[in-house]
Amino acid sequence: MPSYQTNSPARVCGNRNIRAALPPTGRLAGLLIGLTALTAPAIAVAQAETEEVVLDTVVLVTSASSIATSIQDAPASITVIDQSDIQAKGARDLKDVLRTVPGLNLTRGNDGNSQVSFRGLSSSRTLTLIDGKRISSRNTFARHYQGDLQIVPLDAIERIEVVRGPMSTLYGSDAMGGVINIITKKATDTWSGSLTTDFAFADENSTADSRSVTGFISGPLGQNLNLSAWGKLAEIEAPDEPYGYSSSASPLYTSNGTRTKTLGARLTWIPQEGMEWGAEAQASVDNYLGNPGEHDSNEVTKKSFGLTNEWQLGQGHLSSYLRHETSGNETWNSTSGAWNDPIDYDTTTLESRYTSQTSLTGRQLDYTIGGLVAHEKLNDPQTTSNALIEGSVNTAALYAEARLQATEALSLTTGLRMDHHERFGTHVTPRIYANYDFGNGLMLKGGYSQAFVAPDLRNLNPNYQMGSRGNGCKPYQGPCTIIGNPDLQPETSDNFEIGLNYQGERSSWEVTAFYNDVENMISARRTNDVAANGNPIFVRDNFDYGKTAGVEFGLDYDITNDLTWITSGTYIAKSEFKYGDFDTAYPMATTPKWNITTGLTWQANDRLNLSGEVTYVGKQAGYVVEEGLVVGSGEQASVPAGQNSKAYYLVNVAAAYDLNDMATLNVGIDNLFNDQPETDVSYRENGRLFTLGITTRF
Structure with a gap:
């Protein structure tokens, strides 16, 4: 939703915040003890302060709750990346700044594309939103999709709200791991904007040069009528040696270059105080480039249209939207020299929610009630069996959330969502969360929630076939x-x-x-049948269970007024799934056991900002190496594709220099020492990359 009612005055908040959570179960009790021991000195220091800390800047977030609240008061683990963070790093895309988010993993998969995953769960359990609305372009791909994070140009982004952990109560299916909500800039009453030009030059043949131009403009068209518009032209060349090359000297996926064109616009009309209407349209074309000299491999088109309404009704606020999105994915047929019939995926969603507050036993109660209906339609003629996979599904949901200020220090948030799926009937998802304010800036957070993921239209179709080189075949x-x-x-x-x-x-x-304790984990079970190409046939199935557990941490410390130290990290203590009679537990996702990013930002003078960071990508969590056994003997050992057997480091340095009040020059070097995982790992990081960009504002 574009906006929500503001909660009671926020107590404390900062530019970067990282919230937390712990599993109160028997085998994980040690984590709780360790957490207490680790933070006890900090508690003592915080409690010893004589005055409550109040920061100058208060950031209100809406992704973790239906009610706008400060980051620290939010009933979830949340990190906010605002426009100043993006500018300071000279970021070229969102992935450049997401590495600093605790609990988030960002490495290249075995198809050469980097994906975002949370807390040891697969990237398919991460939901991407734009202004609170889900996008579904990834459904035109069975795999190899290069992500939803490039849809909105950085110039048009106000901030990114990253919620770690399940948010199914508010957002439904696919939000099991976490949510990335891209908040775009709002319309302004005076004309203003920005234009950014970026170049990146590679000195390694596994990494390609790139260039882009992005822009954003906003201003009034008439009385109470404003326009916002954004655009992007970008190209990442296909590398001489695709990222997917492994020790077998054959590419696992042969296209990692892209050519992107995006154009979007939003009209905002405020006919009277307390009411706002919006109309938005966006279209983009992504061409996935083949190897040098070869034809483009895919052409992906995305179009969306939406209407929004914000209405202040007394003390409450009603927020609604109607959105239609259509996506298409054409693949090039080198034999016929023409495009194959496209994979099409259409979604139409209508959602409305009402937020208000009242008093319960003399205490403030903020509440939200909402509902939505959605229609999804798939047409996929590009399966390995050459069968047409088509179908549609209707879903609907009712949900409610309430936050009670039980005492001066304790607030309780409860939520309940009832989803109705055309095929699976009604599913109820509860959530409960507590915040306890010790005062002086110290907050204890904890909660329990459920999440669910409905199988998609492809996996439910018995005629659907997909080939996998290994990652989909595990264990x-x-x-x-x-x-x-x-x-x-x-x-x-x-x-x-x-x-x-x-x-x-x-x-x-x-x-x-x-x-996280996952039941009926969707995976694939091996059968005794063999496909026409000689490969064994696997059938989609629900595995017994999957479990992940770990600790996230983060620190943002102003060493001086001009020098800031930032550190974030994730430790995965458990990442495993089991099926049937297997004795061995296998890792749920290609997630490193340790993932730590630490860096410094130095405001050298009024114009120059310098930054550098080191990311440690550890050995695969739950790494398994065993000899395979004969099929049918009970257990088949495996090393799932993508596992890294040895840690490596990524070092990035950057500088931002204000040429004047209206222009900033950005330079940097990504992966300074060109470090990579072991050669037997089926993915590659970007090699050394020199970046240059300039942003002008008006």
């Missing part, structure tokens, strides 16, 4: 052929988190523990 070694299963059941999970968060005048930190 067996690939290659294999995967077919759909109409008897699949939704995947559900129980999720716990608990943690401490501190916001001070010069520092802020957080430490969080989490535990």
Whole structure:
């Protein structure tokens, strides 16, 4: 939703915040003890302060709750990346800044594309939103999709709200791991804008040069009528040696270059105080480039249209939108020299929610009630069996959330969502969360929630076939052929988190523990049948369970008024799934056991900002190396594709120089020492990359 009612005055908040959570279960009790021991000195220091800390800047967020609230008061683990963070890093895309988010993993998969995952869960459990509305372009791909994070140009972004942990109560299916909500800039009453030109030059043949021009403009068209518009032209060349090359000297995926064109506009009309209407349209074309000298491999088109309404009704606020999105994915047929019939995916969504507040036993109660209806339609003629996979599904939901200020220090948030799926009937998702304010900037957070993921239209179709070189075949070694299963059941999970968060005048930190218990995990089961190409056939199935657990942490410390130290990290203590009679537990996702980013930002003078960061990508969590056994003997060992067997480091440095009040020059070097995972790992990071860009504002 574009906006929500503002909660009671926020206590504490900062530019970067990281919230936390811990699993109160038997085997994980040690994590809670360790967390207490780790934070006890900080508690003592915070409690010893004589005055409550109040920061000058208060950032209100809406992604973690239906009610706008400060980051520290939000009933979830949340990080905010605002426009100043993006500018300071000279970021060229969102992935450049997401590495600093605790609990988030960003590495290249075995198809050469980097994906975002949370807390040891797969990237398919991450939901991307734009202004609170889900986007579904990824559904035109069975795999190899290069992400939703390039849809909105950086110039048009006000901030990114990253919520770690399940948010199914507010957002429904696919929000099991976390949510990335891209908040765009609002219309302004005076004409203003920005234009950014970026170049990147590679000195390694596995990484390609790139260039882009992005822009944003906003201003009035007439009385109470404003326009916002944005655009992007960008190209990442196909590398001489695709990222997907492994020790076998053959590419796992041969296209990693892209050519992007995006144009969007929004009209905002305020006919009277307390009412706002909006109309928005966006269109983009992404061409996935083949190897040098070869034809483009894919052409992906995305179009969306939307109407929004914000209406202040007395003390409450009604927010509604109607949105239609259509996406298409054409693949090039080198034999016929023409495009194949496209994969099409259309979604239409109508959602409305009402937020207000009242008093309960003399205490403030903020509440939200909402509902939505959605229609999704798939047409996929590009399966390995050459069968047309088509179908549609209707879904609807009713949800409610309430936040009670139980005492001066304790607030309780409860939520309940009832989803109705045309095929799977009604599913209820509860959530409960507590915030306890110790005062002086110290907050204890913890909660329990459930989440569910409904099988998609492809995996439910018995005629659907997809080939996999290994990652989809786990816990067996690939290659294999995967077919759909109409008897699949939704995947559900129980999720716990608990943690401490501190916001001070010069520092802020957080430490969080989490535990996710997934039931009916959707994967693929090996059969005794063999496909026409000789590969074993796997059928989509619900595995017994999957479990992840770990600790997130973050620190933002102003060493001096001009020098800031930022650190964030994730430790995955458990990442495993089991199926049937297997004795061995295998990792759920290609997630490193340790993932730590630390860096410094130095405001050298009024014009120059210098920054540098080091990211440690550890060995694969739950790494498995065993000899394979004969099929049918009970257990088949595997090393799932993408596992990294040895840690590596990524070092980035950057400088931002204000040429004047209206222009900033950005230079940098990504992966300064050109470090990579082991050669037997089936993905590659970007090699050394020199970046140059300039942003002008008016």
